[in-house]
Amino acid sequence: xxxxxxxxxxxxxxxxxxxxxxxxxxxxxxxxxxxxxxxxxxxxxxxxxxxxxxxxxxxxxxxxxxxxxxxxxxxxxxxxxxxxxxxxxxxxxxxxxxxxxxxxxxxxxxxxx
Amino acid sequence: xxxxxxxxxxxxxxxxxxxxxxxxxxxxxxxxxxxxxxxxxxxxxxxxxxxxxxxxxxxxxxxxxxxxxxxxxxxxxxxxxxxxxxxxxxxxxxxxxxxxxxxxxxxxxxxxxxx
Numbered sequence: 001x002x003x004x005x006x007x008x009x010x011x012x013x014x015x016x017x018x019x020x021x022x023x024x025x026x027x028x029x030x031x032x033x034x035x036x037x038x039x040x041x042x043x044x045x046x047x048x049x050x051x052x053x054x055x056x057x058x059x060x061x062x063x064x065x066x067x068x069x070x071x072x073x074x075x076x077x078x079x080x081x082x083x084x085x086x087x088x089x090x091x092x093x094x095x096x097x098x099x100x101x102x103x104x105x106x107x108x109x110x111x112x113x
Numbered sequence: 114x115x116x117x118x119x120x121x122x123x124x125x126x127x128x129x130x131x132x133x134x135x136x137x138x139x140x141x142x143x144x145x146x147x148x149x150x151x152x153x154x155x156x157x158x159x160x161x162x163x164x165x166x167x168x169x170x171x172x173x174x175x176x177x178x179x180x181x182x183x184x185x186x187x188x189x190x191x192x193x194x195x196x197x198x199x200x201x202x203x204x205x206x207x208x209x210x211x212x213x214x215x216x217x218x219x220x221x222x223x224x225x226x227x228x
């Protein structure tokens with residue numbers, strides 16, 4: 001079974017301070033991990049995925065298979081980063097593409113000016 | 114390119130009724146997924162359709178069903194509505210190519226209220 005845990009429902013950080021949103025997962029096979037973001041009055045959208053290994057809007061996330069974590073980090077928070085962040089997992093099946101996307105319960109990040 | 118559209122945007126139904134929600138994916142996308150979003154449970158996967166076939170299914174009762182048409186548009190149906198079915202129902206489309214192409218593009222959602 002797939003499970004994604006985001007332990008923090010709410011997170012407040014001062015502008016310019018580092019941000020870390022935690023995500024832990026449980027999956028016995030080979031996972032693909034994603035971070036989705038929902039800004040106020042906007043649609044849920046993909047922020048980044050671990051296979052891309054890229055930085056989006058200054059955010060990075062490293063898949064740590066030993067700790068089964070995929071924490072989202074940004075060195076200097078900006079006010080426009082205030083949003084709801086969801087960690088998600090999709091299991092890779094060898095012959096049939098990916099399994100369903102399982103989301104965490106989300107973390108609401110508020111950047112304090 | 115037009116985004117994912119969902120109709121209706123808001124819906125009020127009474128217990129026992131049934132409801133049909135519609136989703137039009139991004140042009141060229143063949144995979145459509147449905148999610149239920151509630152404050153208590155967050156985003157929960159309902160089902161996914163690819164080329165008119167249900168490929169994945171979440172843990173929801175049989176009252177929740179869906180289908181996909183040849184033009185990739187999808188509908189989901191909920192029969193015998195219960196108060197607990199009140200939620201935001203999100204549709205998402207993707208290219209559905211499998212390998213490393215599972216980015217979901219979400220619609221604005223349909224807010225269903227059951228009274």
